[in-house]
Amino acid sequence: MHENEFPLDDAITYLNHAAVSPWPRRTVNAVKQFADENLTSGSLHYPRWVATETALREQLQSLINAESSDEIALLKNTSEALSVVAYGLPWQTGDTVVITDQEFPSNRVVWESLQKYGVSTRVATISDTETPEQAIIDLLDNRTRLLSVSAVQYGTGLKLDLALLGAACRDRGLLFCVDAIQGIGAMRFDVQACQADFVMADAHKWMLGPEGIALFYCRAVVMEQLDLKQYGWHMLEDSSNYTNNDWEVARSARRFECGSPNMTGIHALHASLSLVAETGIEAIEQRVLENTRFILDYLQQRPDRFQLITPVAEHRHAGIVTFCPLHETPESLFESLWSQHIMCALRGGGVRLSPHFYTPRKRLFSALEQLEG
């Protein structure tokens, strides 16, 4: 499926989409074309570039089912978007933020850094429980202002029931923030169904885009709650009027983009998402889950050799499978896999495999055979 789009070196088995993905052929072509255009005519066609930027916001809107593309900002990365939220909200001493014990540092340190404002971070233990959502909800109380979780945990691959968490937040009048970098592009994602207020995801993992361009969704009705910390021309309602002393910030999420956009990244991600749309996110999700299931089954059939870290129930994972080898260290298995160009990662206390929808089953099977030496 779409193997033409991913003409990876034959020696490489790419099971590392949860880290940094390869680009599809069309993305490489789009960037080359953009570079050539810059070489021969500079920004002559800038209005067309802006049209691509607009189209990208619409692609992202559709991918996450946002009500409007005005709720989509294009930022640098997930961490920047989390910082826009954390440093935009008007905190009061005694406020708390709830996160989980499995979060990537970006979704932990930014909240911990608010300690200087008297804000404390409460950490829900979601490891070793069948009901991680309940463990999280149990920590929400009248001091809590915001819950921030990953849609899919980078280490264990655990997928949370965002609709349940979103409803719990809405019921209590709390803000709900979702770091969705390990979910969007691998599975269906619906900001309205899960009642998220803020969602962020860089392009370079499951969306198959480059690093340095990220989606930041901000629900229209909470936009005003975020104080702006960066200012410039691009974020103004009338960004083409350079002499207006009576400026106002954009009513849309463009208000979070202070200056010139990352046009190279925009062209690249626009191309990557055209592949996602063409394939269909439902089909991608199904294929991602089939690959995950294939790995899980393989490992489960060898309980004397491997211990699974990723939960096996289908609603509890997306594209990540992490496990521990029982007869060697994860580090030595990881090194041996990399020496064979089987690209994977050391995460969550084990070896993490993350194939994407297009990963050929044959390659996946050969890689799994290598796990046993």
Ligand SMILES: Cc1ncc(COP(=O)(O)O)c(C=O)c1O
């Ligand atoms: C769950 C999660 N959040 C955030 C990040 C970092 O994202 P960015 O580099 O876009 O800030 C990662 C990267 O691995 C991640 O897995």
